[in-house]
Amino acid sequence: MKADNIPLILIAVLSLSIITFLGCSGQKRVSQEEYITWVNNAENGLVQEQVVGDYKFSFQYLPAEYMALKELMASEIMPTKPVFDSVLNNYRGLQYGVMKIGALIEGGDVLKQSITSEAEYFERIQYYTTIVPRDIFIVKGNDTLNCAMHHFERTFSISSFNTIMLGFENNSDSNDQIVVYDDQVLGTGKISFFISREALSNIPLIEF
Amino acid sequence: MEKKALGVKLILVQVIILVSIIIGYEMLMRKKTVYVDSARVFNEFRMKKELENNFNSIQMERKNYLDSVELRLKLTGQRINESKTVSDGILADFDMQKEEFFKRKQEFEEMDNSLMKRYNDQIWDRIHQYAKEYGAHKRYAYIFGLTEASSILYANEGEDITQEFIKVINSKYEGR
Numbered sequence: 001m002k003a004d005n006i007p008l009i010l011i012a013v014l015s016l017s018i019i020t021f022l023g024c025s026g027q028k029r030v031s032q033e034e035y036i037t038w039v040n041n042a043e044n045g046l047v048q049e050q051v052v053g054d055y056k057f058s059f060q061y062l063p064a065e066y067m068a069l070k071e072l073m074a075s076e077i078m079p080t081k082p083v084f085d086s087v088l089n090n091y092r093g094l095q096y097g098v099m100k101i102g103a104l105i106e107g108g109d110v111l112k113q114s115i116t117s118e119a120e121y122f123e124r125i126q127y128y129t130t131i132v133p134r135d136i137f138i139v140k141g142n143d144t145l146n147c148a149m150h151h152f153e154r155t156f157s158i159s160s161f162n163t164i165m166l167g168f169e170n171n172s173d174s175n176d177q178i179v180v181y182d183d184q185v186l187g188t189g190k191i192s193f194f195i196s197r198e199a200l201s202n203i204p205l206i207e208f
Numbered sequence: 209m210e211k212k213a214l215g216v217k218l219i220l221v222q223v224i225i226l227v228s229i230i231i232g233y234e235m236l237m238r239k240k241t242v243y244v245d246s247a248r249v250f251n252e253f254r255m256k257k258e259l260e261n262n263f264n265s266i267q268m269e270r271k272n273y274l275d276s277v278e279l280r281l282k283l284t285g286q287r288i289n290e291s292k293t294v295s296d297g298i299l300a301d302f303d304m305q306k307e308e309f310f311k312r313k314q315e316f317e318e319m320d321n322s323l324m325k326r327y328n329d330q331i332w333d334r335i336h337q338y339a340k341e342y343g344a345h346k347r348y349a350y351i352f353g354l355t356e357a358s359s360i361l362y363a364n365e366g367e368d369i370t371q372e373f374i375k376v377i378n379s380k381y382e383g384r
Contacts, residue, residue, distance in 0.1 A: 050383070051341075052334065052337055053333055053337070178382060178383055179383070187329075188330065188334075189259070189330040190255065190258070190381075191383075192382050192383030193383045194384045
């Protein structure tokens with residue numbers, strides 16, 4: 001091998017390494033619509049479901065970027081990069097999710113399912129509107145990340161499931177996350193949703 | 209003649225292959241019957257361990273409360289016995305406290321029993337749910353639960369999936 005060729009070979013190896021690194025970094029760039037579709041697609045690991053007793057529970061992890069994008073889409077503002085970044089700033093610091101609890105019995109309402117008195121119905125409303133954050137948290141590595149905000153949507157029997165929007169504390173760990181709902185009113189016991197580190201690191205970047 | 213013999217052989221080989229495929233497919237699709245040791249599954253299920261800890265701590269709190277009330281009652285009783293003159297009011301108050309104690313003790317026992325039943329029901333409901341999902345996934349026809357009182361008198365150890373099932377339900381309980 002000629003000594004003159006060595007720098008060329010080094011450059012080629014370096015370029016190949018950079019291309020390989022970029023190719024394997026996992027975070028691809030997608031359009032805004034594709035991003036929404038990706039996050040909502042259960043195959044990507046951010047949506048988890050479980051059936052326990054007469055109820056179906058689902059949890060969807062919502063990246064801060066998703067929240068910002070949804071807000072902009074709802075307000076019909078053209079999501080340019082600067083506008084998006086400023087909205088995203090409002091969502092930073094917490095991590096978000098939505099938990100849905102559905103009654104499996106046809107026409108069932110989660111708030112009314114298997115109750116024996118009217119008092120129990122109001123007890124459930126009280127629980128979901130005020131107490132539930134105490135019983136929902138994320139276990140990430142050795143940390144427990146508490147629920148910092150929540151919003152329970154009542155559906156008045158129009159829908160067979162109820163929705164709870166959730167905001168959790170965040171930390172910089174890149175571990176798997178287990179979202180735990182330690183139910184106190186439906187009689188199901190603890191429900192866990194596993195969000196893998198891979199799923200989180202595969203979340204694409206939004207292209208503007 | 210040789211050509212005819214070769215033809216017959218080829219047909220024979222094809223028939224054998226076809227029969228083998230059919231038998232193989234049949235065996236692959238045949239639904240299996242397996243069993244688990246119910247007591248072991250129950251005892252080694254993480255949910256059971258967690259709820260047992262919860263139950264023990266609740267029971268301990270109640271016991272501590274009752275112990276302290278009982279001690280106070282004993283001391284009061286002792287003082288009443290030692291004193292020569294006790295007013296009717298003190299005696300009535302003491303009787304009322306005793307009555308309250310026994311009532312509370314009975315209440316706690318009932319609450320403990322009801323909580324234990326609720327926890328047991330929750331644990332078994334969850335085991336049944338996971339068995340349903342796992343059985344469907346593995347295409348099992350039945351997953352029998354063996355208990356000391358069960359009517360199954362013999363089961364081949366090769367069909368015992370207890371260990372594997374415990375691993376599956378603990379993993380599912382963690383949401384995996």
